[in-house]
Amino acid sequence: MAEATAATVVPTFNDVLAARDRIARYLQPTALNRYPGLDELIGTETWVKHENHQPICAFKVRGGINLLSQLPEDERRGGVITASTGNHGQSIAYAARLFGVRAIVCVPEGANPVKVRSIRGLGAEIVTHGVEATSRT
Secondary structure, three states: OOOEOOOOEOOOHHHHHHHHHHHOOOOOOOOEEEOHHHHHHHOOOOEEEOHHHOOOOOOOHHHHHHHHHHOOHHHHHHOEEEEOOOHHHHHHHHHHHHHOOOEEEEEOOOOOHHHHHHHHHOOOEEEEOOOOHHHHO
16 A cells, blocks of 8 residues: 555555455446446546446445455454445445445435445444534544
8 A cells, every 4th residue: 555644544556456456356347438428418428337337336346345355354353334325325335235244334414325334235234423524533
């Protein structure tokens, strides 16, 4: 891993390649398509990467799978907890279900109810606390 500070870990290109290899067995490649009408509208060749075809309809599923796939068994037994207002929470919930890990996702009051239902539907426990992202500490 590249040099890190207390607040930031910067992955190297090799870290990205290793993550790609770790998650490949769990996810289908994302479709990449061109649409002539879109090219015409925008005025240039345009490619659309369909992250909506991933299990949680977002690219963040890769991060959850990458993270949980690397946890040692003793840490998996302890479960995981995170704070999210949506896609990250879905990612962790999906990966936790995939690896048989207990997940708790903390969401702020007023979080998108569709996202909260999705996180719960993926098997995570929901803890509602605070009114905005900055109050999650």
